[in-house]
Amino acid sequence: MKVLIIGAGIVGAACARSLARRGATVTVIDRGAPAGATSAAGEGNLLVSDKAPGAELDLARYSLGLWASLRTELAAETNGAFASFEYQPKGGVVAASGEAAAAALSRFAEAQRRAGVDARPLSVQEARALEPELAASITSAVHYPEDAQVQPAIATEALLASARAAGARVLAHTTLTGPLRDGAGRLVGVTTSNGPLEADAVLVAAGPWSGEVARTLGATLAVGPRKGLLLVTARMPQRIWHKVYDTSYVGAVQSDERDLATSTVVESTASGTVLIGSSRQDVGFDGTIDVAVLAEIARKAIALMPFLAEATVIRAYGGFRPFSRDHLPVIGADPDLDGLWYATGHEGAGIGLAPGTAELLAAAMLGEPTAMSLDPFAPGRPSLREVA
Amino acid sequence: MSEVVIIGAGPAGLAAALSASAFGARVVVLDAADDVGGQYWRHLPPERPSNHESLLHHGWATFQRMREALAADPNCTVVSSAHVWAIDRGAVHVLVGEADGSDRESRVYRPDALVLATGAFDRTLPVPGWDLPGVFTAGGAQALAKGERVAVGERVVVAGAGPFLLAVAASVVATGASVVGVYEASRATRLVRHWAARPWELAATPAKARELVGYAAVLVRHRIAYVAGHAVTAIEGRDRVESVTVSALDGSWRPIKGSERQLEADAVCLGHGFTPRLELAIAAGCRLSDRRFVEVDAEQRTSVASVFAAGEITGIGGVDLALAEGAIAGHVAAGGGIVDPALRVEVARRRVLRRFARRLARAHVIGENWATWLSDETIVCRCEDVSVADLAAARSATRSSGLRSLKLVSRAGLGPCQGRVCGRTVEALLSARAPEGRLGGASTDRRPIAMPIRLGELARDHEIEAGIPVKGQG
Numbered sequence: 001m002k003v004l005i006i007g008a009g010i011v012g013a014a015c016a017r018s019l020a021r022r023g024a025t026v027t028v029i030d031r032g033a034p035a036g037a038t039s040a041a042g043e044g045n046l047l048v049s050d051k052a053p054g055a056e057l058d059l060a061r062y063s064l065g066l067w068a069s070l071r072t073e074l075a076a077e078t079n080g081a082f083a084s085f086e087y088q089p090k091g092g093v094v095a096a097s098g099e100a101a102a103a104a105l106s107r108f109a110e111a112q113r114r115a116g117v118d119a120r121p122l123s124v125q126e127a128r129a130l131e132p133e134l135a136a137s138i139t140s141a142v143h144y145p146e147d148a149q150v151q152p153a154i155a156t157e158a159l160l161a162s163a164r165a166a167g168a169r170v171l172a173h174t175t176l177t178g179p180l181r182d183g184a185g186r187l188v189g190v191t192t193s194n195g196p197l198e199a200d201a202v203l204v205a206a207g208p209w210s211g212e213v214a215r216t217l218g219a220t221l222a223v224g225p226r227k228g229l230l231l232v233t234a235r236m237p238q239r240i241w242h243k244v245y246d247t248s249y250v251g252a253v254q255s256d257e258r259d260l261a262t263s264t265v266v267e268s269t270a271s272g273t274v275l276i277g278s279s280r281q282d283v284g285f286d287g288t289i290d291v292a293v294l295a296e297i298a299r300k301a302i303a304l305m306p307f308l309a310e311a312t313v314i315r316a317y318g319g320f321r322p323f324s325r326d327h328l329p330v331i332g333a334d335p336d337l338d339g340l341w342y343a344t345g346h347e348g349a350g351i352g353l354a355p356g357t358a359e360l361l362a363a364a365m366l367g368e369p370t371a372m373s374l375d376p377f378a379p380g381r382p383s384l385r386e387v388a
Numbered sequence: 389m390s391e392v393v394i395i396g397a398g399p400a401g402l403a404a405a406l407s408a409s410a411f412g413a414r415v416v417v418l419d420a421a422d423d424v425g426g427q428y429w430r431h432l433p434p435e436r437p438s439n440h441e442s443l444l445h446h447g448w449a450t451f452q453r454m455r456e457a458l459a460a461d462p463n464c465t466v467v468s469s470a471h472v473w474a475i476d477r478g479a480v481h482v483l484v485g486e487a488d489g490s491d492r493e494s495r496v497y498r499p500d501a502l503v504l505a506t507g508a509f510d511r512t513l514p515v516p517g518w519d520l521p522g523v524f525t526a527g528g529a530q531a532l533a534k535g536e537r538v539a540v541g542e543r544v545v546v547a548g549a550g551p552f553l554l555a556v557a558a559s560v561v562a563t564g565a566s567v568v569g570v571y572e573a574s575r576a577t578r579l580v581r582h583w584a585a586r587p588w589e590l591a592a593t594p595a596k597a598r599e600l601v602g603y604a605a606v607l608v609r610h611r612i613a614y615v616a617g618h619a620v621t622a623i624e625g626r627d628r629v630e631s632v633t634v635s636a637l638d639g640s641w642r643p644i645k646g647s648e649r650q651l652e653a654d655a656v657c658l659g660h661g662f663t664p665r666l667e668l669a670i671a672a673g674c675r676l677s678d679r680r681f682v683e684v685d686a687e688q689r690t691s692v693a694s695v696f697a698a699g700e701i702t703g704i705g706g707v708d709l710a711l712a713e714g715a716i717a718g719h720v721a722a723g724g725g726i727v728d729p730a731l732r733v734e735v736a737r738r739r740v741l742r743r744f745a746r747r748l749a750r751a752h753v754i755g756e757n758w759a760t761w762l763s764d765e766t767i768v769c770r771c772e773d774v775s776v777a778d779l780a781a782a783r784s785a786t787r788s789s790g791l792r793s794l795k796l797v798s799r800a801g802l803g804p805c806q807g808r809v810c811g812r813t814v815e816a817l818l819s820a821r822a823p824e825g826r827l828g829g830a831s832t833d834r835r836p837i838a839m840p841i842r843l844g845e846l847a848r849d850h851e852i853e854a855g856i857p858v859k860g861q862g
Binding site for chain 2: 033034036040081151157160161170231233235271290298302308309312313316318
């Protein structure tokens with residue numbers, strides 16, 4: 001089976017690897033260079049903590065298990081070229097201030113626990129033992145030992161290198177220009193800036209640009225951009241030991257509001273910097289780094305960990321998350337155009353969900369049984385179509 | 389009365405301020421240093437005045453005249469120690485105070501017009517051993533000499549490319565150090581071809597010629613050798629610089645085998661031209677040219693209608709061109725027209741000086757094979773300790789031609805200097821070997837946070853705006 005993948009971000013790279021290792025003939029195209037957009041603009045979150053019970057949480061738990069084994073698999077598959085992609089199973093700590101937030105967090109964690117998540121309620125003293133720098137205003141916290149982190153650009157390149165080792169071809173700087181259809185209207189490939197490419201299946205893994213790509217191919221997909229901004233500090237001696245969030249994280253990820261939302265996540269990276277996020281704005285593909293948004297991120301980070309007020313910020317960067325209306329990824333075949341598939345719409349969770357998405361997609365595309373049902377992620381689901 | 393904010397108080401910024409004020413605008417000049425003058429007229433702090441500045445600085449009298457005029461001008465306010473850290477949709481965000489002070493004041497300006505005169509910093513190509521103590525950028529050595537009167541060593545080698553090397557050698561000699569030699573990478577034939585072509589143009593820029601002749605005279609007086617077609621291709625020493633290897637270069641700057649000789653030295657100043665400071669122009673939305681300078685029209689207007697640019701960020705051209713461009717930019721930013729009689733002289737000067745700048749650029753262009761003097765162990769990014777071999781490993785593991793991913797994989801350019809020192813070098817080393825011969829992705833010039841800022845400062849309410857004050861009214 002010949003598969004053409006559009007997009008060399010983490011989802012395209014993971015799908016290329018899963019398909020190529022199953023024997024498919026894989027070509028990945030990207031209009032730029034691999035790992036150059038959304039996959040290079042995030043924290044590298046592998047999270048269960050922010051997910052309510054349901055299909056996305058199930059996918060996250062499946063996918064986090066795959067990440068744990070990828071750590072050794074990718075090193076072997078790339079002959080040691082990617083000995084590390086900074087995988088850190090460091091766990092997360094969600095901290096609440098005030099009674100209302102504490103109660104909401106407690107209810108959320110209880111529901112997650114029933115769904116099988118390791119969510120451990122902490123007293124203030126226990127929370128401070130894990131994260132000594134937490135603000136005095138913290139009233140309760142929950143520890144999520146399963147949360148982890150990778151350096152997403154390196155992880156993407158490692159997946160892609162593994163895919164290449166399994167026979168996949170990666171064509172950078174190759175822009176999609178239109179569909180190739182046969183007499184029956186079936187999609188049998190694409191035309192590109194570097195000529196036509198035939199395929200038995202075309203997979204859209206173009207992140208926030210997936211809606212545009214689908215349109216170019218003659219289909220409709222309600223996936224578009226949500227801007228996010230992040231801050232990076234200078235290297236410092238380590239004072240943050242887990243991924244640490246305030247309780248607005250859950251709220252922002254699951255909100256439908258169009259304006260600015262910020263929720264705080266702070267964490268140290270393997271290189272010694274601290275990442276401070278993050279925001280979420282519905283402003284199309286406007287990449288401006290807004291000072292007011294950075295200020296809001298800074299205020300909330302200081303509220304969570306006051307010592308950060310003295311930390312030196314050396315960089316701000318932004319990117320676009322692939323947003324789907326019902327906050328679920330889109331994985332599977334297009335309901336109308338034969339030959340067209342999707343793996344996209346993961347919003348801020350694409351790094352964590354990529355390996356699971358890829359395994360499910362590859363199995364479904366090749367007619368094998370899938371490890372879990374893809375129905376909740378079906379591109380034709382009604383909750384995705386209710387878009388003006 | 390229109391309000392004009394000028395960023396940078398070097399030659400271009402000062403000229404823009406005086407000319408905008410002369411046309412009737414109210415002007416604020418924002419500058420990060422603690423006194424005006426920029427890198428070019430960097431001098432001892434006011435509490436340590438010197439009678440010898442005029443000997444160290446070309447055009448010192450011009451500077452004194454401009455500084456006095458500015459101080460006496462009721463419509464001009466100079467804000468020193470003003471660190472512009474972001475430009476967001478026309479709003480200029482500034483922190484005022486010592487760079488490492490804890491009580492810097494936040495200000496936001498929303499002027500009618502903005503003049504960017506942010507200048508350039510000197511570019512240094514890596515050389516094996518360039519991370520040893522005792523190696524200075526040419527600009528750094530000159531700043532120490534001009535701003536602190538500090539000698540970088542006793543036996544100093546100056547090497548790189550461009551007429552700036554002469555200025556650096558002259559400054560170093562003035563601190564009492566001995567300069568072993570000045571090594572210019574461009575070969576004499578190239579220098580002569582471009583310097584001596586159309587001599588009438590050179591004659592039309594007497595100030596520029598006088599400046600260079602002055603530096604050359606210093607070299608002659610101190611018996612300092614000026615050697616073209618040579619480079620420092622390695623720096624040796626255990627804990628600090630002890631010697632340098634100087635090699636003859638071919639026309640592409642590839643060292644010629646067998647030409648190496650070792651010279652004893654305890655300090656090296658390296659400079660290979662200048663890189664424009666583009667981050668604020670990029671943040672303001674200004675389009676860049678293919679050669680990566682800010683694109684301006686005849687009025688010095690950028691692609692953003694209310695934003696003007698003058699001086700080195702529009703092309704490396706030296707002090708006189710910066711003065712002419714600044715005067716034009718300030719006048720038009722204040723509402724004047726390019727055909728106004730007040731600009732006639734400056735427009736004519738700019739034409740001549742730009743030709744001179746093109747001549748310089750061609751004479752001292754970086755040779756395409758300079759990287760052949762690197763070894764695998766040579767550090768490229770000093771902040772993050774990334775070597776030539778590390779960059780090559782990132783490239784071969786990813787086969788990537790994308791700058792963003794290659795930076796994240798290798799960590800080159802991700803440290804505190806944010807690629808200001810190594811950015812262009814990293815791009816050059818990676819693009820020379822990119823599989824498709826091109827490098828995609830963001831450039832190393834893009835820095836939305838234009839200088840480091842404490843999170844506590846970032847957290848303030850940035851809606852508080854600073855009006856442009858009239859002197860005497862606060």
